[in-house]
Amino acid sequence: MNLAKPSGLFECFQQDGFFDEMIGLNGEPRSFCRQLFETLNAMSPDDFRARCELADLTLMNQGITFTVYGHEAGIEKPFPVDLVPRVIPASEWTQLEKGLTQRVQALNLFLHDVYHEGKILTDGVIPRELVVNAPNYRREFVGANPPGGIYIHICGTDLIRDGDGTYRVLEDNCRTPSGVSYMLENRIILMRVFPSLFRENSVRPIDDYTSILLANLRSIKPSRVETPTVVVLTPGVYNSAYFEHCFLAQQMGVELVEGRDLFVEDNYVFMKTTSGPKRVDVIYRRVDDDFLDPLVFRQESALGVPGLVNAYRAGNVSIANGIGTGVADDKVIYSYVPDMIKYYLDEDAIIPSVETYLPWREDHKQHVLTNLDKLVVKATNESGGYGMLIGPQATRTEIEEFRDKILADPRGYIAQPLISLSRSPCFVEDHFEGRHVDLRPYILCGLDGVKIVPGGLTRVAMRKGSYVVNSSQGGGSKDTWVLGSSPMVQEQRMGDMVQRQVLDA
Amino acid sequence: MLSRHADSAFWIGRYIERAEATARMIDVHYHYGLESPLVGETLRWSSILAISDTEKKYRDRYKTLDERNIIHFFAFDQDNPSSIASSINFARENARSIRDAISSEMWQTVNKWYLGMRSWNVDTVLKVSPHSFFTWVKNESHLFQGITNRTLMMGETRDFHDAGRFLERADQSARILDVKYHDLLPSFTKQTAIADDEPIGVGGTVDDHGWLAVLKSVGAFEMFRKTYHEGVTAGRVAEFLILNPKFPASVRHSIGRVDGCLKRISSSNDSSPRNRAERSVGKLYQELNYMSADEIIGDGLHEFLDQVQNRCTEIGEDIRECYLRI
16 A cells, blocks of 8 residues: 555645654654554544534533634634644653653752852853843842752743754743643543544553642642642633633642732731631742732732742742742753753753854854844743744844844843744644644652653644744644553453453554 | 632522523513513513613613513623623633632533523524523523532532522512512502503402413412412412422522521531621521511511512622621
8 A cells, every 4th residue: 555645634745844743754654653644544524523523612611712802702712622643652752751850850950059059150151140130030039948949840841843853942931831731631632532542542641640730739838737738829810821720720629719819927828718717838829920929029910919928938838830930941041951951960961952042142143143034033031922033934124123122132032043843734624734833741840759741732833834833823732642662551440340451552 | 618719609609590580580571471462562571670670771771662672681781780691601700710619510511501692692582482592591500500419519619609599599589579569469550551441450360460470480380389279369479489488489498598508608507696697697587487478468568578688688798798708
């Protein structure tokens, strides 16, 4: 059978010279997803579309939507989910797991260091001014000691694959990374609308994410507490990630609170309940540093809790992620992470970074300015795909605008070569087409080490040719499968009866 | 539980009950009109506006009093805070804000209800059949109640939800009775709306239909029949809707449920109230337990119902004061 030109949903599939997650250069499906390819290819467009509609309906009914503005009343639409899973073979995952673990360990050591002795700065590995002048470096926390020395409890590291399929770290998200609920929901939805795919492939489960998260949050309790009260702190119902905040609180069985539900007395944090104040010991906050405590940070913030920072410094409440982690995911600091890994762990970085030029360095500045039309320029402290210049796709005016910005504030920008992100097949109208994807695994750090559920959020640039995967910019997502390495035993329980099925990898 | 969560649970209960009560009321009056062409359309609809206390709001927004405008106003008008659409919206927003505290199934039910509202408007209602729309609204409300019963812990969240729901129900039952009583007891001022040669007042055809409509609009007609075999009179209807201990929409039963919820919330099992809210509910409940229909009517039904509505408002404020202040 000639697989290069199969009849079916893949019939017209074009790779356009990009690295495809499912199909190799020879046009044949990669060995680890041959079965999946055949099943998908053999489907009728109507059948596939019907499943997409079912998935959309499920999302609508659950309220997993975003609001399209510009109409009189905001119209809600389901978050775009593509039903073709992105598959990662066991061996690749093992490497990623090692690389991510190494990375987050180094980042936590870095944060502890820069909020204490600052050895890495004294030794000149990273220029001191870059760190202490970083907008997210919180001088107020020098000397603070979070339990276990952990600053980053939840890290969302964005990975991309370049033209030859090499995984690279694009950026770390060490503050309040979001999206994990979509990772979990995508799996639930895919299992609901495509159960047969899971019977045919041995996909590693990810549903213990919230159990690990809860165990970690409990582990960082202030030492005086026996049974800690954990809460999730949300900016409120109008935040775009509100669904996720609810979802996590619900899955962990803890209260979801807003700033106005909490108050601080004698350096202890309490929530207002129907039976009076109740002490809070651990806060998984999804509110940025700036809005956390109007007494310390932005005074006008109504989202925070006055006095929270003092309670934290006094060790009466633990906060995840810790305050001041933003200095570790600063885009300028990013370029020094391989040096950090070397410095703290004496290891080479397992997952390479993307080559990065820093305009504040005289030796990089000229290169950046003369190659603006070839580079991607990013503002160091913006996220969500804002404040970005994609040189090869930009107009003359846009390039000149960025030139002025860079000259005015060289520390505020970095430049990287344009990486041709890998693609993954997505269902478009009645067939499959390649769309660019990235991968955000969620790394959890607790007192007993680093854990990563096998998978992550695969974000998809749904628009043809687009590289922008952020949901605020028209991005969607898809389920991410990490395959089991050895035959997996799947157990099904019905009361006392257990059925065991051995599945091939 | 968080006071904010309790507040939302309480209001989910109220809004969902309100959506259902509004659907029942409009449904019955719409069909009451079809069966009693002798009652002028204006009278029929103006009493509805009086029940819901929205006459002024309506007059500001609509020129004529007809079924199309009335259905729009009560079912779809987002500027009418007690319309079905507004009630569902508010219920959903409250449910969204405590998604983590209620079951996913509860949230999805109210969300689906909200989404389902989009496929209706006044044109489709009039075209398809108003009854099927109102039935759909009632059924969604019952689906929510059923799923709540089945999935929500027997705890505070449920008690606050139920307290809101039954307080709203007591208030709605008192209100509908009060207004229809005005309409139906000898009030010859309404004469203009009624054909000259038709009997008016107690015992007349119009009255019978009117009281039947009252009973039907709180879903009480069949149960009333089983309870009283002698026929429909104002006194019996009042007795049934105010004092019957077993009818689920009677004021007495509803207030009794609120009383039970508050006692569970503060885990008090004796008769001494723990706070202001318990005192005001308990007091009203005991009065209803020991009162007779003759006394109520003797002292003036309207005065009594008016007092009940005011006390429901007070109870709501006391509950807020004791538990929900954020």
